[in-house]
Amino acid sequence: MKSIYKTVEPTNEVCIKFSDDEMAELGWEPGQKLSWTPMDDGSFKLEKFVELELDLEEFPLELIYDLIKTSCETDKSVNTILIERLETSVAYLEAKEMQEANQKVATAKKVKTKK
Numbered sequence: 403m404k405s406i407y408k409t410v411e412p413t414n415e416v417c418i419k420f421s422d423d424e425m426a427e428l429g430w431e432p433g434q435k436l437s438w439t440p441m442d443d444g445s446f447k448l449e450k451f452v453e454l455e456l457d458l459e460e461f462p463l464e465l466i467y468d469l470i471k472t473s474c475e476t477d478k479s480v481n482t483i484l485i486e487r488l489e490t491s492v493a494y495l496e497a498k499e500m501q502e503a504n505q506k507v508a509t510a511k512k513v514k515t516k517k
Contacts, residue, residue: 404428
């Protein structure tokens with residue numbers, strides 16, 4: 403992923419200007435929808451907005467309420483909340499899979515050394 407760092411001075415404008423070269427380097431088009439994420443250091447991460455198309459009828463009502471509540475409490479879109487939860491779930495499953503693989507290797511080593 404390409405990164406461009408900009409210092410934005412406070413003004414009455416609600417926009418950040420990018421040169422044509424910066425837009426091309428980032429793969430953005432004029433009018434491109436962006437999602438922004440506040441970072442711990444006070445900066446913001448801008449990325450192309452990725453739209454998720456989901457059939458909400460497949461979701462339990464409690465989950466939909468939780469997504470809306472979390473969205474309102476954190477001032478993030480439901481889309482962003484879903485992506486964050488998916489990323490967290492994938493990271494958890496990958497870590498669990500790695501742990502299980504390491505346990506199998508450790509067990510195989512124990513069996514091998516007992517012979």
